Amino acid sequence: MSIQSPPTLLELAGRSLLSNKSRAVLDLEDLPIELFPPLFVEAFSRGHTEVLKKMVQAWPFTRLPLGALMRKPQLEMIQVALDGLDMLLAQQDHPRLPMLPARRGGEALAMLIPIWERLPDVEVLVAAVVTHEGGSNCPCLSLYKRWKLQVLDLRDVPQNFWRMWSGAVFDACSPEDIKKNRTLKLGPAMAAKPPFKVFIDLSLRKRPLDEFLTHLFLWVRQRRDRLHLCCNRLKIFGKPTRHTRKVLRLLQLDSVQKVEVHCAWAPSTLAACAPFLGQMRNLRKLLVSQVYVPAYTSQEEQEQLLAQLTSQFLGMDCLRKFCANAVFLLEGHLEQVLRHLKTPLETLSITNCPLSDSDWNYLSRYPNARQLRHLELRGIKLTDFSLEPLQILLDSTATTLNSLDLEACGITDSQLQALLPALSRCSQLVIMSIHGNRLSMSTLRDLLLHTARLSQLSIELYPAPLESYDARGTIHPGRCSQLCAELTAIVRDFRQPNILVFSTVPCRRCGSKFMYNQGLIHCSCPTAA
Structure with a gap:
């Protein structure tokens, strides 16, 4: 029986606030920044749409990752978020700017400071000249409210943000950061605001x-x-x-x-x-x-x-x-x-x-x-081509190549033998796949001897040796297991591979493959007997 973790104090505070919806809406301006994410999740899960709408307008972070809360798009919740954004955009178009006559600049600035302290998202203080009735000009000071929210994210991104009240994954905006970054800037106009983004x-x-x-x-x-x-x-x-x-x-x-x-x-x-x-x-x-x-x-x-x-x-x-x-x-x-x-x-x-x-x-x-770090040539029929171009390419990428996929390319024994020196120099190779090609036991043994010292190689996919089949092309499970065990031992003498798999062609009856990975895994159709 699992023991459910008790709710945190922040969660309890959020539930208490949401118990009175009208109060929750009114208290958003004074809500501590650390309460916004848990309160939003609580309101979202319980369908408090009016609170959600107001929270979008008052959101104190630059990004609202709404998509992370939805397994699939929910039209109602998207509509709530978009309605909140409409109100926010309207406020940005018509900001409320308290204008104070600056007959004595110091006095006007002192009057603005208490307003400034109550508005954590105000970032710009602007000096302006206003013409009053009678034609007289008077310098005034204005507070421009620069809203934090800049991105509505509807992608299914990781939920790290919702697990961390500070939202550090997206922006460093703890209360201390907000106070530290709150600076006065005097100028004739407010800096241009970048367009709002929906991802x-x-x-x-x-x-x-x-x-x-x-x-x-x-x-x-x-x-x-x-x-x-x-x-x-x-x-x-x-x-x-x-x-x-x-x-x-x-x-x-x-x-x-x-x-x-x-x-x-x-x-x-x-x-x-x-x-x-x-x-x-x-x-x-x-x-x-x-x-x-x-x-x-x-x-x-x-x-x-x-x-x-x-x-x-x-x-x-x-x-x-x-x-x-x-x-x-x-x-x-x-x-x-x-x-x-x-x-x-x-x-x-x-x-x-x-x-x-x-x-x-x-x-x-x-x-x-x-x-190149990744080279994939899967399904390219190379049977009638010289592999010299590939050898040259492997030599030129020997210190960068991480993965090589040559699955089902029709590579023959002689072609792969010519490629072995170049493969042995690919020191950064982590993944190599050449299964789906018809290769003999002798060639596979040489391949593993050449690549056994590649210390980074951890995922290897090879074909079962041709000797695993009888004259009619039918797989012989016992022989296949024995040969693949011998090949696996060659690698284990030098290093411990993470994944080392040998696979056959698909079974004629069921389409499944015989695979060897520390033992033979075979299909369940009658031909496997």
């Missing part, structure tokens, strides 16, 4: 927008001159529609850092969306998958479409991860695509794409691959 991660699909997104986008569209809709992670599933393009026009595109496109795009559709990519100046990761080339598309049309897309890469100074999966437009055009990426890449992932000889050879010459 959300988006997954756009072919079907119409749901009720939550429809309401949010309408609210943002009506206030575009006063706030920015920001999105760090954008995913697009299905062919982009006019709704997708409307959303892209609404977004602050330079806020996007990761874009994933998972849909069967025609090249023309991809080119139509290219201008939006060009505005994502802070994009760090771009993943494009399933781009097919219609049979009637000429070579000239393909190159023109690629030019429309790749020209947008020139402005992506922050792009570090480029991933292409099943992009059939890439064949014969890899150089045309990669040469437009001007910054060194951390991740290069080209998977399940047909490549030409010229594409494969260009990889070894690509200058921005010299600092």
Whole structure:
């Protein structure tokens, strides 16, 4: 039986305050800053919408991470937050400024100090000249209220903020910090305030927008001159529609850092969306998958479409991860695509794409691959290629490469033997996957002897030796277990791997794989007997 922790004094104080809703609303101005997060959570969980609305207006931190409190978007709570923001924005547009005649500057300043002390979010004191009736000019002092809240965060972010009353994850604004940073500034006008920001991660699909997104986008569209809709992670599933393009026009595109496109795009559709990519100046990761080339598309049309897309890469100074999966437009055009990426890449992932000889050879010459940390070539058929370009690439990234994925590439024994010296020099390798290739016991033994001294290597995925199968290609569990145990022992003589797995091809009856990891794990179909 678990013992539930008793409520803290802060939680008890919040519940007591919420027991009288009208009092709670009235007392927000005098509420200690440490009570705001627990009181907000209490009001949120108990549905005290009016208190929540007022708390949004009085929120003492720069960020309100509302998304962390919702497992899925709740339209009612979003509406409450947006209503509170509307009131806050209205107050910012028409601030209440106590104006005191400064016939004697010291006297006026002394009168303002008590007001100043009661308003913890007032940061600017401004001297101004006001013309009174009769045409006389009089210097006056005004308090400008600069509100703390700058961001409404609707993303499903970690809940650290709500576990720490100070909100140190987002801003250092304890009461001591507020007092320390409260300084007087005299000047003719108040500094320009940055636009309010609403953060959300988006997954756009072919079907119409749901009720939550429809309401949010309408609210943002009506206030575009006063706030920015920001999105760090954008995913697009299905062919982009006019709704997708409307959303892209609404977004602050330079806020996007990761874009994933998972849909069967025609090249023309991809080119139509290219201008939006060009505005994502802070994009760090771009993943494009399933781009097919219609049979009637000429070579000239393909190159023109690629030019429309790749020209947008020139402005992506922050792009570090480029991933292409099943992009059939890439064949014969890899150089045309990669040469437009001007910054060194951390991740290069080209998977399940047909490549030409010229594409494969260009990889070894690509200058921005010299600092790669992650290289994925899964599903690239290398059986008929020389692995010399890959050997050159591994040599050039030997001190930076952390993960290498060569799964299901059709690599033969002789090809892998030629690659062993380069692999043995990849001193920072942590993850290596070459399963899905047909390799003999002898070649696997040589591979493990060459990589056994790579001290960082902790996750290793290899194919079961060819000798594990009989003449008909059926797996022999006992033989497989024995051979994999021998291979595992080679590694254990030098280091203790974290994950070391040998797997076979899928079972013909059930599709599962035989896997060896300190013992044989096999499928339950009759052919496993």
